[in-house]
Amino acid sequence: MELLHISIRALVKEIKDEMLDIDPYSFVSPSAYDTAWLAMINPAADSNEPLSSPMFKACLDWVLNNQTEEGYWGECDSHGNPTIESLPATLACVIALKKWNVGSKNIERGLDFVHGNAEKHLGVTHDHFPRWFTIVFPGMIELAHKAGLELAFPSHLNELLSDIFYQRQRILETGEDIIMNLSGDGSLFQSPAATARAFMATGKEECLGYLESLVGRCATGVPPSYPLDEELIKLCVVNQLQRLGLADHFTHEIEANLAQLYWNYNSQEPLAKPSSNPVIATQLYKDSLAFRLLRMHGYSVSSWQFLRFLKNQEVRARIEKDYQYFSSAMLNVYRATDLMFLGEYELEEARSFSRKVIEKVLSKETRDNKDNFRPINLEKMMENELRNPWIARLDHLEHRTWIENRNSNILCVGKGSFHRLSPVLTEKLMQLAVADYEFRQFIYRNELEEVERWSRSRGLRDMGFGREKTTYCYFAIASSIPLPYDSDIRMMIAKSAIVVTVADDFYDMEGSLDELNSLTDAIGRWDASRLRGHSKTIFDALDDLVGEIVAKVLQHRGTDITVFLQQIWYxxxxxWLEEAKWSRGGYLPSIDEYLGTGMISIAAHTIILPASCLSNPSLIDCKVRPGEYETVTKLLMLIPRLLNDIQSYQKEQEEGKMNCVLLYLKENPGADIEDSTAYVRQILDKKWGELLQHVLMDGFGDLPKPCKLLHLSCVKVFQMFFHSRNRFDSNTEMLQDIQKAIYIPLNVGTSKPLVPPQKEDQAINSHSSQPSKYEISRSSQLVLDLATV
Incomplete structure (x- = not known):
């Protein structure tokens, strides 16, 4: 495993060295459809002259060399299967090869693919075809016939094909003159394919200039649009690194990109009026992504950049009408609103609007009519966002999901295709992501075994009562904070959570009041001489834990935090004693009185603050003494308590205990349980926004940023446990997640390992558990609409 660690660092260095001088265009994988159109261009001024060689031979070479084993060119879905976009893309490539009389075998395989897959992709009602496909596919069929290619579709598709041609004719009748739509750079809407068709139809020098400029930047295959928004590409690469779990290896590079983006973001001028759908969708995608990344990294940014579109009624109407086209942009807007602060009501509206659009995309009617046409399977991502919000997802498992997603190399969405990471960079990043994830799994397995040994040796696993949650506790913290936090922090948090679980259960269900009084008194004096049985076991385990933390802080930081730790545990x-007296005496506190104690008894701060001292012992001087906590810590204490109360009120009612949901019913006799839970959730929503602001933004308290981020990680763990049900108390709810996080290898097909298995096995024995940080007849109308879908 040490050899794997060395290989990871070497690959990180190699990727960094390449990224320093790399052209942003090199990040983007070529578009087969657009490249094929450039490959068709005849350099002869008179198109009736004999063919010599293609004007852009490199594009033709790319077509020859980039046919898939299945015989197609173009996009595939999340399962690796060709999408409907592959039909026109494959025809375009076959036409280009036929025009120059090369690649006879490629042509044969390509036509076989089209004939064999047409029925699969066209076998639904034509009214549901995407607009771009209704225009492009008939054009490719016409071009293929003109080029002498024999297309033999099944006879039962004839009526459907006739309907597609009819729908295309209706669209073209609404078109405009092509010349009126040339951009200043000579392009049609910055589309290489559309501009190539325009040049072939008109011979406009402006179009040629654009195409020559394009090939000058992209020597072989060309992207779906040009020029590229280089800032968007860099932004998407940063997003990619984070989603793959590699951000910690590229901290400097990410911060440098975001710093430049921050200045550009704030100085950006809004569009004077709504533009075409592609422009709006791309800008929404970019601005919402920039907002999320910048805010997550602590930059003070406003959401006006993407909200300005949503405030425009014309734009909102376009989105609601063409919701499929805007689905990816709306998903990004929805994700951006995850980082909404308290009082940002416009973001609340944006979240509601984007959610409705996503729900429409996911509706049964939409699924039945659209599934064959979605170039990327967005449904699973959308479903996951709505069902499991970001606040309740753990980073480590998020990284696994993205690594295993076949479309994880997609940067941003185009009209009928995508901007993807280049294959070379994709392979290296995927190789690194797989190795890094498996390295983490190895570390986590070792640490979990150590935590289990400690829990068993201290008698905490065999108490005979309550919940045994050793694995749950370690899994939760290991999956929620990044690996650069050293092993000691993960171990201390996990051990603290185990002690909290056992001791809390002892006070709730096992100990007599005399025992509870004696144990609490012993903790106050830090003297176990009068304790016996379970009380003694709990005290000794806690004493061992506190001593371990104190020793490590003294060794690494030179600060004695004994008194602080004893006070916070007391x-x-x-x-817990106070709540036991309430329960057994039938006392009903007010909501305020209950929360005053319940915020402490949930023990989130007890788990996080001591462990934070391992990296920041100076936080003891930042008003973290009992009763003097900063706002961010008070929020850490309140949010988990309310989350727990919403999911546990039925159980606690049966046990004769009180919580916030039940107390609200007592204080509001006209309310029902739905009213009560809604009341608590309203508080939660407000406090969550407040917590995010305190954690992410500077100027809110004196706690160091790493400590605040641990606060956020801890709250997300509680959100995961109690978001929709009580997963913590279940003996089965978490098992699959635990297996995927720690034990089950990644499902990434044939991804190459960094280290041969036998060498990795040899290296395990010497592993150190401490990781380092790390178409033509009416061509003008067709081209116009091709670009404006």
């Missing part, structure tokens, strides 16, 4: 035990 505060927690005292709160």
């Amino acid at each position: 505060e927690t035990f005292a709160s």
Whole structure:
């Protein structure tokens, strides 16, 4: 495993060296459809002259060399299967090869693919074809016939094909003169394919200039649009690194890109009026992505950049009408609103609007009519966002999902295709991501075994009562904070959570009041001489844990935090005793009184603050003494308590205990349980936005940023446990996630390992558990509409 670690660092260095001088265009994989159109261009001024050689031979060479084993060119879906976009893309490539009398075998395989897959992709009602396909596909059929290619579609598709041609004719009748739509750079809407068709139809020098400029930047295959928004490409690469779990290896590069983006973001001028759908969709995608990344990295940014579109009624109407086209942009807007602060009501509206659009995309009617035409399978991502919000997802498992997603190399969406990462960079990043994930799994397995040994040796796994959650506790913290936090922090948090679970159950269900009083008193004096049985076991385990933390902080930081740790644990035990007295005495506190104690008894701060001292012992001087916590810590204490209360009120009612949901019903006799839970959730929503602002933005308290981020990670763990149900108390709810996080290898097909298995096995024995950081007849009308879909 040490050899794997060395290989990871070497690959990180190799990728960094390449990224320093790389042209942003090199990040983007070529578009087969657009490249084929450039490959068709005859350099002869008179198209009736004999053919010599293609004007852009490199594009023809790309077509020859980039046919898939299945015989097609173009996009595939998340399962690796060709999408409907592959039909026109494959025809375009076959036409280009036929025009120059090359690649006879490629042509044969390409036509076989079209004939063999036409029925699969066209076998639905034509009214549901995407507009771009209704225009492009008939054009490719006409061109193929003109080029002498024999297309033999099944006879039962004739009526459907006739309907597609009819729909295309209706669209073209609404077109405009091509010349009126040339951009200043000579392009049609910055589309290489559309501009190539325009040049072949008109011979406009402006179009040629654009195409020559394009090939000058992209020597072989060309992207779906040009020029590329280089800033968007860099932004998407940053997003890619984070989603793959590689951000910690590229901290400097990410920060440098975001710093430049921040200045550009704030100085950007809004569009004077709504533009074409592609422009709006791309800008929405970019601005919402920039907002999310910048805010997550602590930059003070406003959401006006993407909200300006959503405030425009014309744009909203376009989105609602052409919701499929805007689905990716709306998903990005929805994700951006994950980072909404308290009082940002316009973001609340944006979240509601984008959610409705996503729900429409996911509706049964939409699924039945659209599935064959979606170049990328967005449904799973959308479903996951709506069902499991970001606040309740753990980073480590998020990285696994993205690594295993076959479309994880997609940067941003085009009209009928996508901007993808180049194959070379994709392979290297995927190789690194797989190795990095498996390295983490190895570390996590070792640490979990150590935590289990400690729990067993201290008697905590065999108490005979309550919940045994050793694995749950370690899994949750290991999957929620990035690996650069050293092993000691993960171990201390996991051990603290185990002690909290056992001790809390002892106070709730096992100990007599005399035992609870004695144990609490012993914690206050930090003297176990009078304790016996379970009380003694709990105290000794806690004493061992505190001693371990103190020793490590003294060794690495030179600060003695013994008194601080004893005080914060006594505060927690005292709160458990208070709640036990309420329950057994039938006392009903007010909501305020209950929360005053319940915020402490949930023990989130008890788990996080001591462990934070391992990296930031100076936080003891930042008002973290019992009763003097900063706002961000108070939010850490309140949010988990309310989350737990919403999911546990039925159980606690049966046990004769009180929580916030039940107390609201007592204080509001006219309310029902739905009213009560809605009341608590309203508080949660507000406090969550407040917590995010305190964690991400500077100027909110004195706690160091790493400590604040641990606060956020801890709250996300509680969100994961209690978002929709009580997963923590279940013995089966978490098992699959635990297996995927720690034990089950990644499902990434034939991805190459960094280290041969036998060498990796040999290296395991010497592993150190401490990781380092790390168409032609009416061509003008067709070209116009091709670009404006």
